[in-house]
Amino acid sequence: MTDFTPTEMMTIAAARALKNDDVCFVGIGAPSAACNLARLTHAPQITLIYESGTLQTRPNVLPLSIGDGELCDTALTTVSVPEMFRYWLQGGRITIGFLGGAQIDRFANLNTTVVGSYDAPKVRLPGGGGAPEIATNCGEIFITMAQSPRSFVAGLPFVTSMGHGRTGRERRDMGIKTKGPTRLITDLCVFEPDPETKEMSVVSIHPGVTREKIQENTGWPVRYAAEVVATPAPTAQELEVLRDIQARTKKAHGGSQ
Amino acid sequence: MKNKLVSLEAALAPVQSGATLAIGGSLLRRQPNAAVRELIRRGVKDLTLLTWATTTATDMLAAAGAVRRWEGIYAGMFSHGLAPNFRRGVQSGAITVRDFSECAIVARFRAAAAGLAFMPVRSLLGSDMATRNPEQIRPMACPFTGDKLHAVAAAEADFTIIHGYAGDRYGNVQWPVVRDSDDIDQLMASGARRLIVTVEKIIPHEQVKAQPTLTYIPGQWVEAIVEVPHGAHPVACDSLYDEDEEHLRLYLDHAKTPDSMGSYLDRYVRTPRTHDEYLQASGAAARLPSLSVQQG
Numbered sequence: 306m307t308d309f310t311p312t313e314m315m316t317i318a319a320a321r322a323l324k325n326d327d328v329c330f331v332g333i334g335a336p337s338a339a340c341n342l343a344r345l346t347h348a349p350q351i352t353l354i355y356e357s358g359t360l361q362t363r364p365n366v367l368p369l370s371i372g373d374g375e376l377c378d379t380a381l382t383t384v385s386v387p388e389m390f391r392y393w394l395q396g397g398r399i400t401i402g403f404l405g406g407a408q409i410d411r412f413a414n415l416n417t418t419v420v421g422s423y424d425a426p427k428v429r430l431p432g433g434g435g436a437p438e439i440a441t442n443c444g445e446i447f448i449t450m451a452q453s454p455r456s457f458v459a460g461l462p463f464v465t466s467m468g469h470g471r472t473g474r475e476r477r478d479m480g481i482k483t484k485g486p487t488r489l490i491t492d493l494c495v496f497e498p499d500p501e502t503k504e505m506s507v508v509s510i511h512p513g514v515t516r517e518k519i520q521e522n523t524g525w526p527v528r529y530a531a532e533v534v535a536t537p538a539p540t541a542q543e544l545e546v547l548r549d550i551q552a553r554t555k556k557a558h559g560g561s562q
Numbered sequence: 563m564k565n566k567l568v569s570l571e572a573a574l575a576p577v578q579s580g581a582t583l584a585i586g587g588s589l590l591r592r593q594p595n596a597a598v599r600e601l602i603r604r605g606v607k608d609l610t611l612l613t614w615a616t617t618t619a620t621d622m623l624a625a626a627g628a629v630r631r632w633e634g635i636y637a638g639m640f641s642h643g644l645a646p647n648f649r650r651g652v653q654s655g656a657i658t659v660r661d662f663s664e665c666a667i668v669a670r671f672r673a674a675a676a677g678l679a680f681m682p683v684r685s686l687l688g689s690d691m692a693t694r695n696p697e698q699i700r701p702m703a704c705p706f707t708g709d710k711l712h713a714v715a716a717a718e719a720d721f722t723i724i725h726g727y728a729g730d731r732y733g734n735v736q737w738p739v740v741r742d743s744d745d746i747d748q749l750m751a752s753g754a755r756r757l758i759v760t761v762e763k764i765i766p767h768e769q770v771k772a773q774p775t776l777t778y779i780p781g782q783w784v785e786a787i788v789e790v791p792h793g794a795h796p797v798a799c800d801s802l803y804d805e806d807e808e809h810l811r812l813y814l815d816h817a818k819t820p821d822s823m824g825s826y827l828d829r830y831v832r833t834p835r836t837h838d839e840y841l842q843a844s845g846a847a848a849r850l851p852s853l854s855v856q857q858g
Binding site for chain 2: 356357358369374385386387390391394395414418423424425426427428429430431432433434435436437438440441442463464465466467470475476479480481
């Protein structure tokens, strides 16, 4: 087996979840690496959209921000940010939204706002950006985050972007027609929502990872689907393409990311 | 047409303590930092800020103890992490925060521009942004379908301050490209009551007229226009100059404690009497050629 890091496994597992005909709203960081890996391997026709309004973008290096010139230069066109949010996102033209966050709970709600109380927080984080509307308006949501007890928590101090709500019933109760988080890809495993309760349950475990390790890095009792499979290890091609784009990115941006 | 070209001091003189300001820019681009430094120099306090993705503008005002309340989508230092002074202000309880999503803040400025008290959004269903802010975000049912929505209150700023590329003395402001990306400055301008624009360059009216499709902000909306070359420093102004990473690192080094941040403000904001003196003091003047994107 080729050597690979847990982060590479996470990015590759996330990339595999994407299809050629997806229209994907891409966040910076891990989602961006996964989406471009998919585009450069099995999904060459995937439509990537960054929230800065760049449509069908095909960056040669990973962008540092949603406003990176690389995205505009390699896009079919760029629409203004208000237009992007009014007509593309709210208009229901995006099939997959790809999110990350500082903290997540067992119903895949995300927090990027505060640690501690809202009015006197222990840590004030930067805020939600466009994540709340990505979570409600995209056809379905993929989330990719590295697992740790600090980030996979039993109770969120603040729900920035709703996954399946605090009880798992909120989306239906609120009349939201989109599916919400259908896949959570971590550095250890892949979760999918239980069809009934909507609690995120492990469906696939990455090579070399144990159930104990998953539990140690999750702040709630982890549930497993009836059938749990082994995540196939990264192929040589997947690793080569991923490392190649990251090397190009590092060269272009002088070491950051 | 009325001449609206004034000095930075004159343009910002009407802004008093206690005002609500909409501040433009996005992340490390076109934050109206020269205007912000002028407000700090004047000792304006107790401000409510309405922003898109804000970095240096909000963090400097927070460092000066000038912010009472912030409403926006993001306040951080982007690739440099959290906004240290803003964060201290919020964590100490000095700054009250009300968070919005991108659609929600766009809707608030659209409402202001359209003369409506609110605009409906679907974005905040299930988000604590709504439950923690019943004053400005209220549940409503769609009058046609009965669907659950939220009404978000119009963004009513006393003053709107943005940094643009070029304009004429009558306040007509142009963008260098037909579709700019990333920020919502043009939308903020369309909903402004009193709009103050700093620009990199004042150009002849004839030049503005020669390319009418690039004029995004008509002079009728503008109260004052000011020529401030490198007015976004230490952040970037696309197509003209990149962010000054060296100065941003110096800023963040000082921002580690309130004391050292105080010396930063004294040295780089309060002591220089003009924007030119700031560019000299901050070392920006010497670095500007290397930050220029003309060759890129």
